[in-house]
Amino acid sequence: MLLIWGWRTRFKQLAEGVFHCPGCxxxxxxxxxxxxxxxxxxxxPLLPLKxxxxxxxxxxxxxxxxxxxxxxxxxxxxxxHLVAATREAAVHVLRVDDTPAGRAAAVAALSRVSGIAxxxxxxxxxxxxxxxxPLPARLRQLGDVMNExxxxxxxxxxxxxxxxxxxxxxxxxxxxxxxxxxxGMTPAHARGVIDQAFDPTR
Ligand SMILES: [Zn+2]
Numbered sequence: 668m669l670l671i672w673g674w675r676t677r678f679k680q681l682a683e684g685v686f687h688c689p690g691c692x693x694x695x696x697x698x699x700x701x702x703x704x705x706x707x708x709x710x711x712p713l714l715p716l717k718x719x720x721x722x723x724x725x726x727x728x729x730x731x732x733x734x735x736x737x738x739x740x741x742x743x744x745x746x747x748h749l750v751a752a753t754r755e756a757a758v759h760v761l762r763v764d765d766t767p768a769g770r771a772a773a774v775a776a777l778s779r780v781s782g783i784a785x786x787x788x789x790x791x792x793x794x795x796x797x798x799x800x801p802l803p804a805r806l807r808q809l810g811d812v813m814n815e816x817x818x819x820x821x822x823x824x825x826x827x828x829x830x831x832x833x834x835x836x837x838x839x840x841x842x843x844x845x846x847x848x849x850x851g852m853t854p855a856h857a858r859g860v861i862d863q864a865f866d867p868t869r
Pocket of ligand 1: 688689695728729
């Protein structure tokens with residue numbers, strides 16, 4: 668009797684979900700797959716052999732990536748964090764230095780980052796009751812994925828909330844310095860960005 672035997676690689680799907688595809692540059696569906704070699708007899712897989720590796724496949728561009736790609740946050744998660752961080756940072760500043768111009772700057776910054784018209788009432792409710800304790804951890808996470816330009820833009824928008832009167836109070840300055848440190852900016856870098864926000868002609 669003639670035995671026809673051989674090997675073949677089969678893929679098993681371990682999980683699926685949404686990830687940020689580096690190839691597409693956007694959030695996409697992925698399949699997390701494991702490749703295993705099988706011993707075949709008459710072309711039928713009979714014995715599972717070695718696991719050859721695991722990869723993450725984009726369901727849009729079909730490119731395969733190292734599993735570590737799943738550690739990166741999705742764009743949706745980053746923008747959600749950014750809105751939450753802007754809310755908490757603006758409230759944190761306004762609690763130490765509350766001015767009508769500062770509130771207007773906060774409403775403008777929140778409308779810009781969220782893409783919806785932010786209400787003054789929503790801001791007032793946040794100033795009265797929002798828990799800002801998640802802010803430092805949130806800023807550290809954002810600092811890991813933001814580039815220098817993103818950090819500068821964030822700090823600038825919070826600085827406009829703090830210094831709408833043209834003068835930065837001591838406590839508000841300390842809040843800004845803390846935000847910059849949590850984002851991973853050096854004190855000198857933060858100082859430069861804050862000075863620039865106060866005097867754009869420099
Ligand atoms: Zn893709």
